[in-house]
Amino acid sequence: MLHLLKIDLKKLTSYLTFWVICGLYFLTLGFTTASGMEILKWLASKGAEFGASININRIPLYHFPDIWQNLIWISGLFKIVLAVMVVISITNEYQYRTLRQNIIDGLSRGEFLKSKILTNVLLSLMSVAMILSIALITGSIYTPEVEWDFFFLGSEFFFAYFLEVFAFLSYALMLGVLVQRSGLTIVLLMLSNMIEAIIKLNIFRSGGEEQIGWLKQFFPLESITNLVPLPFARYAFQEIQDCVTFSAIAIAIIWAILFNYFSYLKLKKSDI
Amino acid sequence: METVLSIQKLTKNFGKLCAVNHLDLEVLRGQVFGLLGPNGSGKTTTLGMLMGVVNLTSGSFSWFGETATHHTRKKIGAVLEHPIFYPYLSGQKNLELNAMIKGADPKNIAKVLDTVELTARKDDKYRTYSLGMKQRLAIASALVSDPIILILDEPTNGLDPMGIAEIREIIKKIAAEGKTIILASHLLDEVQKVCTHFAVLKRGTLMHVGPVDDVGKGEEIVEVHAYHDDLGVLLQEFVGSASIKRESGLYQVMMKDGFHSKDLNHFLFDKGIVASHLATRKKSLEKQFLEILSDTSHKS
Structure with a gap:
């Protein structure tokens, strides 16, 4: 296992594009999640111009345990950057035909795919570690009274976040294996959410929302976004879902497995 | 002599096209085996099946008397068609990667770079190499695991006469070490100079197989x-x-x-x-x- 991961990392760590994309990803992710208070201040000053006064100290953006869901939801928006990196990594193997040489040299097709999946796991874990540390630091600064059980109240969100990133990277990997061209794959990846939305719209527009609306959660990309619900409406006194549901986790896990299985099937039966 | 490769009724169809048709072949240890045929005669497809990148339609083959898996491929050094490497990695790093995949000792890298005379350029990126250097690096990567058998597919394709002579010398040097070599080529002169045995393919069918020394026997x-x-x-x-x-x-x-x-x-x-x-x-x-x-x- 570790050996396969090392093989894939060996390919990536001397690749400048990898460092640039990952560097940009972790920088923007870090800065954005850490500067929420600044954004709130800016919002408040804008609001003041229009005569609305917002007391930002009453919005517990960075307070335990709210902070977990808040930061993780924001972080989820950045996963597309990592996914583009995954697409480049897999489509390069087709473009340079190195996949073929890897197989000739003695990797099995399954092992080749495993090496890519393991990198996806690593990237997902690194994202989790990044957000966990930012949340711990900012949370300790802004939370008035830190109680130890707050730390554990949000741990489910970290699992959901891991799954969210990993399932999306698996989806990107699958697209790369199926399409094999980097440009086309990246465009498809960007449009995926929209394409899925159009499909859903066409299925559910005939007023069947009440009868078959529950089907929506089973769509692949919807299942990924459903993992961590949008939290900010709670600051406008609305009810939100502030937990991760078991069904959302189960559906996303099944999709993640399916994405990787489809990649495997495609790799297995094609001549390369 | 010990059989290194044995092929039984190997067949590959691409849709209606039959690229390789019921091919039977045996290669023994120590042979330098030339695989001849015009372009499109199925040489590369055959080698592709032997190396696991092309799925077989029917038939079977065995390496070293055992059914082939990806582990057997690790004992074979092979370059099919063009040299394939990561362009953004140096020659050295590319070989390190090959060695990792093959489970070979990284200490071999210096030795094989020496064999193909690339030591001076080993830290330059692959994409800066000339075609001759790329071909030589490909041979180095095939040698890195100290394989029992070497498969070279058109190793002199596109090279100038000097490059061709260099590669030929390398092949002879390797053959002299007692390694088995399968050499696919359409350069007949090439095969006659280095091979001990040869087979001829035409539209996927085996036309002839025999020792090179028999060529020209009979009529004078x-x-x-x-x-x-x-x-x-x-x-x-x-x-x-x-x-x-x-x-x-x-x-x-x-x-x-x-x-x-x-x-x-x-x-x-x-x-x-x-x-x-x-x-x-x-x-x-x-x-x-x-x-x-x-x-x-x-x-x-």
Whole structure:
């Protein structure tokens, strides 16, 4: 296992594009999640111009345990950057035909795919570690009274976040294996959410929302976004879902497995 | 001798096209085996199946007497078609990656770089290499696991005469170490120079297999020239001549069985003629190759 991961990392760590994309990803992710208070201040000053006064100290953006869901939801928006990196990594193997040489040299097709999946796991874990540390630091600064059980109240969100990133990277990997061209794959990846939305719209527009609306959660990309619900409406006194549901986790896990299985099937039966 | 590779009824169809058709072949340890055939005759497809990148339609093959898995491939050094490497990695890093995949000792890398004379450029990125250097790096990567058998597919493709000579020397050097080599090529001269055995493929069907030394056995052709006006007529009187051709100022006498150049020389001497040029020509592989290909097209 570790050996396969090392093989894939060996390919990536001397690749400048990898460092640039990952560097940009972790920088923007870090800065954005850490500067929420600044954004709130800016919002408040804008609001003041229009005569609305917002007391930002009453919005517990960075307070335990709210902070977990808040930061993780924001972080989820950045996963597309990592996914583009995954697409480049897999489509390069087709473009340079190195996949073929890897197989000739003695990797099995399954092992080749495993090496890519393991990198996806690593990237997902690194994202989790990044957000966990930012949340711990900012949370300790802004939370008035830190109680130890707050730390554990949000741990489910970290699992959901891991799954969210990993399932999306698996989806990107699958697209790369199926399409094999980097440009086309990246465009498809960007449009995926929209394409899925159009499909859903066409299925559910005939007023069947009440009868078959529950089907929506089973769509692949919807299942990924459903993992961590949008939290900010709670600051406008609305009810939100502030937990991760078991069904959302189960559906996303099944999709993640399916994405990787489809990649495997495609790799297995094609001549390369 | 020990069988390294044994192929039974190997077949590959691409849709309606039959790229390889019921191929049977055996390669023994220590052979330098030339796989010949015109472009598109199924050489690369065959090697692709043997190396696990092309799925078989039917048939089977075994390496070293065992069913092939990806583990057996680790004991084989192979370059199919073009050299394939990560362009953004240096030669050294590319070989490190090959060694990791093959489970080879990284200490071999310095040695194989030396064999192909790339040590001086090992830290430059692969994409800066010339075609000849790329081909040489490919051979180095095939050698890195100290394989029992080496598969080279058109290793001199696109090289200049010097590059071709270099690669040929490398192949000879490797063969001298007792490694088994399978060399696919359409350069017949190449195969005749380095191979011990050869097989000819045509549209996916095996046409011929045998030792290279057998090429040119049987008929003997003697090239002769002498300062005599009616040499052509005279030569026809010689009892040992089967046919006579004139080519670039020389007469080529195809000898009947049991007659040799010395008999012809004797004949001329008796007639009071001294030959200014007398040479025995073996049939070239090229000639035999063309014969094999045309023979069978008559039959089919």
